[in-house]
Amino acid sequence: MELIDKLSILADAAKYDASCASSGAPKRSSEGKGGLGSTNGMGICHSYTPDGRCVSLLKILLTNFCLYDCQYCVNRRSSNVPRARFNPEEVVRLTLDFYRRNYVSGLFLSSGIIRSADYTMEQLVAVARSLREDHEFRGYIHLKTIPDADPRLIEQAGQYADRLSVNVELPTGESLKVLAPEKQLITIHQAMDTIHQGQQAVAGEARAPKFTPAGQSTQMIIGADTTDDSTILRSAESLYGNFKLRRVYYSAFSPIPDSPNSVPLAPPPLLREHRLYQADFLLRGYGYQADELLKGPGNLALDIDPKLAWALEHRDLFPLDLNRAEPAMIARIPGIGIRTTKRIVELRRQRRIRYADLARLRCVLAKAKPFVVTADYHPPQGDSSSQALRMAMVECPQPQQLGLWG
Amino acid sequence: MGLICLECEGLFSQWRPQARWLLSHGIDPSQVSWNGEREADLFAAPHGLPAEPGPFEARIPQALPPLLEAASQYLGDQRWSLLYEVLWRVSQGDRTAMLAGDAVGSELHRRIKQVSREAHHLHAFLRFVERPAEDEGPAYVAWHEPAHDILQRASEHFIGRMGRQRWLIATPRDGVFYDGSTLHYERPCPPKWRELAKGQGDDTHALWRAYYTHIFNPARVNPAIMQGHMPTRFWKLLPEGDLIPRLVVQARHGKQRDGQAQAVGERRGKTIAKGLEGAQDNKKGDPKSH
Numbered sequence: 001m002e003l004i005d006k007l008s009i010l011a012d013a014a015k016y017d018a019s020c021a022s023s024g025a026p027k028r029s030s031e032g033k034g035g036l037g038s039t040n041g042m043g044i045c046h047s048y049t050p051d052g053r054c055v056s057l058l059k060i061l062l063t064n065f066c067l068y069d070c071q072y073c074v075n076r077r078s079s080n081v082p083r084a085r086f087n088p089e090e091v092v093r094l095t096l097d098f099y100r101r102n103y104v105s106g107l108f109l110s111s112g113i114i115r116s117a118d119y120t121m122e123q124l125v126a127v128a129r130s131l132r133e134d135h136e137f138r139g140y141i142h143l144k145t146i147p148d149a150d151p152r153l154i155e156q157a158g159q160y161a162d163r164l165s166v167n168v169e170l171p172t173g174e175s176l177k178v179l180a181p182e183k184q185l186i187t188i189h190q191a192m193d194t195i196h197q198g199q200q201a202v203a204g205e206a207r208a209p210k211f212t213p214a215g216q217s218t219q220m221i222i223g224a225d226t227t228d229d230s231t232i233l234r235s236a237e238s239l240y241g242n243f244k245l246r247r248v249y250y251s252a253f254s255p256i257p258d259s260p261n262s263v264p265l266a267p268p269p270l271l272r273e274h275r276l277y278q279a280d281f282l283l284r285g286y287g288y289q290a291d292e293l294l295k296g297p298g299n300l301a302l303d304i305d306p307k308l309a310w311a312l313e314h315r316d317l318f319p320l321d322l323n324r325a326e327p328a329m330i331a332r333i334p335g336i337g338i339r340t341t342k343r344i345v346e347l348r349r350q351r352r353i354r355y356a357d358l359a360r361l362r363c364v365l366a367k368a369k370p371f372v373v374t375a376d377y378h379p380p381q382g383d384s385s386s387q388a389l390r391m392a393m394v395e396c397p398q399p400q401q402l403g404l405w406g
Numbered sequence: 407m408g409l410i411c412l413e414c415e416g417l418f419s420q421w422r423p424q425a426r427w428l429l430s431h432g433i434d435p436s437q438v439s440w441n442g443e444r445e446a447d448l449f450a451a452p453h454g455l456p457a458e459p460g461p462f463e464a465r466i467p468q469a470l471p472p473l474l475e476a477a478s479q480y481l482g483d484q485r486w487s488l489l490y491e492v493l494w495r496v497s498q499g500d501r502t503a504m505l506a507g508d509a510v511g512s513e514l515h516r517r518i519k520q521v522s523r524e525a526h527h528l529h530a531f532l533r534f535v536e537r538p539a540e541d542e543g544p545a546y547v548a549w550h551e552p553a554h555d556i557l558q559r560a561s562e563h564f565i566g567r568m569g570r571q572r573w574l575i576a577t578p579r580d581g582v583f584y585d586g587s588t589l590h591y592e593r594p595c596p597p598k599w600r601e602l603a604k605g606q607g608d609d610t611h612a613l614w615r616a617y618y619t620h621i622f623n624p625a626r627v628n629p630a631i632m633q634g635h636m637p638t639r640f641w642k643l644l645p646e647g648d649l650i651p652r653l654v655v656q657a658r659h660g661k662q663r664d665g666q667a668q669a670v671g672e673r674r675g676k677t678i679a680k681g682l683e684g685a686q687d688n689k690k691g692d693p694k695s696h
Contacts, residue, residue, distance in 0.1 A: 004616050011620035012670045030569035032587065038566035044530050045635065047646060049622035050654045052631025059621060065678060074666065080675035081666075097610045098617075100546065100568070101534045139567075254625050254665040267625065347507035360512040 001084060007094065009084040013064035013075050014110060017167075017219060018251040020045075022056040022105040022140040024214035025162040035136020036099060037106070039162070043140075044105050057108040057142060058098050062086055062123055066112030070169070070180040072224040072263050074256040075112050081257070085114075088127045095131060099139055106140030106162075107131070113146065121149035121157070128160035140214070147183065147191040154191060158198045162214040163246070166191045168239065171232045175225040179262060192216065192243040199244070215246030222276065223268025224253040229299040233279055233290040240283065247284075250276045275300040282307060285338060286331055303394045308334040311371055312386040321373040322353045335367030367393060410438045414486060416555065418478040422471075425490055431460035435494050440486035464497035470504055473518060479555045480517035488513060524552050525560035531640045534573060536608045544574035544583060549603040551643065552577055558591045565589060576603035611645045618646040623665040624657035 023043030030037055045054035063085035064075040074081055095107045109127055111120050124143050131137040142163040145154055158164055166188055170176045173185040195216045202208035218239060220232065236248040252273040259265055279300055282288040286307075293306050301309050311318065311334050320329055322344055331341045340361050344353060347361075355377035358365060370379045370389055410433065414420040421440070428438060474489045492514050495503035502508040506515040534546035546568070550557075561575055561582045574583045581595035581603075592599070632650075641647035656668065 004613055007613055008616050008620045008667070009670060009673070011617050012667050015621050015623050015665060029566035031566050033569055036567075036569050036571075038563075040566075044526070046530050047618065047644065048632040048636040049618065050629050050632050050650055050657065051623045051626035052628040052635070053623070053626075054635070055618070055621060058617070060617075067678065067680075069680075077678035077680065080677055082670060082673035083676045083678075094613065098614065100536065100571070101608075101610055101614070102532050102548070102564075102567075103614050103617075252626075254623060255663060257664050257666050257671060259664075270626065270628075343506050347502065347505050350502050350505065353507070357507040360509065361507050 003090060003094075006084040006086055006090070007060070009082050010060045010062075010064060010086060013061045013081070013112075014059045014108075016074065016251065016254055017059065017108070017110060017144070018053075018249040019142070019165065019217055019219065019247070020054050020056045020059055020108065021142075021163075021217075021247070024246060025140050026210065026213045028138040030136075030138050033136070035138060036096065037137050037139030039105075039138065039140055046102065046104055056104065057106050057140060058095055058104045059108040060086070060091070060094075060110075062088075062091065062109060062111040062120075062127070063114055064112050065114050068113050068180070068182040070183065071260050072169075072179055072221055072253060072256070078260070079256070079258060088123060088130060091127045092130050092135065095139075096135060096137065099137075106142070108142040108144075110144030111146070117146045117148035118150050118153060121146045121153040125153060125157050125160065128157065132160045142214075145191055145195070147187045149191070151190075151194045154194045155198055158195060158212045159209060161212055163217060164195050164212050165217045165219070166195070167219045168235075168248075169219070169221060170225055171220055171227040171235045172225075175227060179224060189243075192218070192239070192245070196243045216243065217245060217247040217249060219249040219251055222250050222252050222273055224263050228297055229272070229276060229279070230290075230294040230297045232276065233283070233294060236280060237283060237290040248280060250280070269302065271302050272299070275302060275306060279306040282310075287328065304390060305334075305395075307332070308367060308393060312390055315386055318371040319373045319379050320371065323348055323375060333368055333371045335364030336372075411442075412438065412440050412486075414440055416441070418475050421478065421486055421489070425493055426464075427457075427459055428490065429464045429493065429497055430462050432462045435487060435491040438487065438490060464493075466493070466497060467501065467504075470496055473504060473514065476521055477514050477517040479521045479524075479559065481554050482517075488517075521554050521556060524554040525556045525563075527637075527640065528552055528556060528560045529563050531636070531644060532575065533643065533645055535605055536610070537602075537605060542572075542585075544572045544602065546571060546573040547603045547605060548573070548575045549600075549643065550575055550577050551639070552579075553639075555579070557582060562589065574599055574602060576600045607645055615646055615649060619649060619653065620667045620670065622653055622657075622667070624653070624667070625663065625665045627654060627657035629654050 021043055023041065025039035025041060027041060028039045043056060045056050047055040049055060064081065065083050065085060066075045066077055069076045069078055091109065098104045099106070109124055111124060113120050128141050128143055131141065141161045142165065143157050143161040145157060145164045145166045147166050168188055169180055169183060176183055176185055195212060198211045202211045222232065239245050239248055250273050252268050252270055253263065255265060255267055279293050282293065283290060288310070292310060294300065300306050311332065320333060322330060327341050327345050330336060330344060331338050340363055343361050347353060347357065352375040355374045358368065370384055412424050414424060470493070474493065478489060488510065491510055492503045495510065503511050504514065505511045528550060532548050532550050534548045536546055557575065557577055557580050564573060565584060570586045572584060572586050575581060576595045576599045579595065580591065580593035581599045583590045583599065641650060
């Protein structure tokens with residue numbers, strides 16, 4: 001099989017992994033050195049595909065032959081897809097060729113399970129080792145970790161890769177039993193713990209060799225089972241807490257060809273995935289707890305964002321006086337982000353904040369208005385119940401164009 | 407005294423001493439213009455001020471000059487006079503002029519953001535083409551069309567990235583050549599550089615185009631989001647650019663029901679028997695049709 005055919009099949013097989021991030025790596029440079037590549041922590045999206053996703057890395061499978069039969073996966077053994085396999089040298093060459101042309105900032109390599117978990121993991125490690133040692137490659141490497149592989153192989157992988165990820169796949173152990181019978185939540189957690197231990201071992205030791213400096217991440221498929229957002233967010237929160245994950249990615253289940261009866265034929269609304277990402281960002285960046293965003297079982301509202309939903313539930317805390325409020329509370333005002341909060345605090349050291357300043361600071365005034373007080377502005381009292389505000393702020397639903405075949 | 411008209415040839419390094427001189431004479435922004443920014447320039451009278459610095463010693467916070475330098479890469483109206491207005495107000499003790507909450511400060515920060523976005527576009531969307539390295543010339547060349555004056559600063563990024571490789575970037579305005587140890591900057595761009603940079607693609611283009619086609623998930627087609635991140639003005643410079651409209655149309659006409667690319671669906675499939683290492687050809691034999 002020609003290289004271009006392998007690449008086509010094995011990129012097509014890899015597209016269901018949402019992550020393509022190249023951020024969080026330490027500063028590395030090849031200035032005046034042999035070899036190739038740099039990282040600066042920021043990450044670069046070198047292109048965008050028409051689905052709006054960033055292309056930052058060469059994201060491929062080493063092979064899509066797979067012994068497992070995960071129902072949601074296009075590469076499951078019972079799936080009737082064309083199969084291909086790269087040898088490690090081909091992946092190394094493609095990575096370097098793409099990197100030199102500035103198509104990508106590195107490699108994200110994953111694989112179907114062939115022969116055994118250990119054998120598969122060894123192959124992934126071999127690619128990363130060759131890039132780093134034979135070619136002095138200093139660009140970004142993300143390896144997907146096979147959960148059942150020997151912890152020693154995972155430790156080796158962590159020495160070459162900027163990021164390792166173990167996919168939790170589904171939000172609950174029960175769903176995993178039904179839809180991914182060969183996988184177990186316990187081994188997935190063990191692999192995450194192996195990575196976490198590796199990170200702990202070098203934490204604070206400036207001279208120690210780096211271990212997954214860009215952290216570990218995971219992916220959860222949304223809408224292949226019936227788990228609600230409340231369970232999903234609590235599950236994500238405990239992953240952040242227990243294994244210090246850098247990111248949890250949520251991937252709306254994407255219908256696959258020849259779909260088995262165990263998974264739905266239709267995708268969940270992409271808006272649900274979007275709301276989960278917004279809620280996740282509030283957990284990571286703003287100090288919200290999952291309990292605050294969803295008190296009981298159920299899903300996040302689709303018509304308004306989770307930060308606005310929280311503020312509407314807590315009208316007693318608002319409006320906030322921007323000239324006096326704590327920065328952490330200002331960041332909880334809908335339409336005002338962390339960056340704007342910093343700028344408000346900078347400005348109020350010089351002079352009083354006025355309403356016109358908010359537009360210049362690019363606050364979303366339509367959202368922020370009922371929740372703020374400035375030197376010259378106070379929201380009108382009485383006539384604005386949370387219900388009425390919510391009605392006024394519902395996002396217009398995006399008109400959906402139907403595909404020709406529905 | 408009439409309007410003072412100055413020329414800095416688009417260079418921050420020339421603007422800076424001019425601004426310092428103006429400040430020292432206490433000349434306020436309404437009396438100055440650069441590079442023919444205003445009509446009135448044509449009729450401006452000679453200002454008759456001495457070339458030596460004046461008596462006023464301005465105290466400027468350390469954080470300000472880097473902000474001004476970043477904003478100076480912005481190409482647009484009032485490119486230089488806005489910078490002087492900020493500098494003037496800060497030197498008079500009004501530091502809000504350098505903050506985003508101020509009317510002038512917000513324009514300053516908007517420009518800085520545009521400039522850094524355009525530098526990021528260079529790092530992201532530039533595409534090198536490999537050429538036969540038989541001479542001392544560049545092994546990798548690229549043509550890029552930045553909207554702001556960012557090339558000299560932003561191209562330093564590729565020194566770290568490309569190691570000892572020799573590379574060249576040409577734009578309609580200027581160009582850089584890295585010879586493996588030193589970065590050479592030229593403005594205007596030498597015609598020879600321009601010619602080199604506009605060469606044809608190499609063999610790897612086809613692989614990249616295949617990758618781009620197959621990593622796209624047609625079930626999630628959403629061209630508006632893509633355009634927000636990757637402005638259409640860059641598409642003609644990208645080897646994958648002409649694929650975009652075609653992929654969108656294909657996705658809209660039938661490929662939207664699942665994520666697989668059409669070409670893969672048309673190939674012969676293989677299922678794998680449980681417990682066996684090898685795969686078995688699909689017994690049904692027929693290539694799948696979509």
